[in-house]
Amino acid sequence: MISRSYANAEQLFQYTKDNGLEGTVNYNGTIGPKSYYYMDARPDNVWVKTKNYQHAVCQISAIRKGKFGWGLMIDGRYVGVLEFPPSASEKKAFFNVAKQIIRGENKEWIQLDPLLSCKIKYQCLTKKGLLRSPVFEGFAI
Known part of the structure; x- marks a missing residue:
C-alpha cells in the first residue's frame, strides 16, 4: 500500500500500527521523493524500513x-x-x-x-x- 506523504514519521508509524500494517518504508529526506527503492538491497542513506513487529x-x-x-x-x-x-x-x-x-x-x-x-x-x-x-x-x- 502506498500512502500519502507524511511530515510526521511518528504519526505515520502510529497509523501503521493502528491498521495492522507490516511497517513503513521512508526515503531519506535529503535525497528526495524521486530516489529509487532497491528490492533485496540495502544501500546506505537512501531508504529506511521500519517494521511494525x-x-x-x-x-x-x-x-x-x-x-x-x-x-x-x-x-x-x-x-x-x-x-x-x-x-x-x-x-x-x-x-x-x-x-x-x-x-x-x-x-x-x-x-x-x-x-x-x-x-x-x-x-x-x-x-x-x-x-x-x-x-x-x-x-x-
Whole structure:
C-alpha cells in the first residue's frame, strides 16, 4: 500500500500500527521523493524500513533434530518454526524440562506435549498463516 506523504514519521508509524500494517518504508529526506527503492538491497542513506513487529505467546510443540528449530503452536494450530536459537542458558533450561514431556519422535522431529510457552516477536503472517521470521523473546508463564 502506498500512502500519502507524511511530515510526521511518528504519526505515520502510529497509523501503521493502528491498521495492522507490516511497517513503513521512508526515503531519506535529503535525497528526495524521486530516489529509487532497491528490492533485496540495502544501500546506505537512501531508504529506511521500519517494521511494525507483532507479538504472540506460542506453545513449543516439537524440537527439530539436526539444526536448531522449535515447532510453534498457538491454540493447538501449527504456526511455524523458531529457527534462531535463544541464549545458551535459555536453551539449557528448556531442554531440562523438555526431556520430561516428550510424547514421540520421527526422523526429523521430537514431539512434545505443548506445555511450555514462549513470547515470540514476528514480522507478519505469511499467506499460509505462519509467523514470518519468529524471534524468541523469553519464556511465558
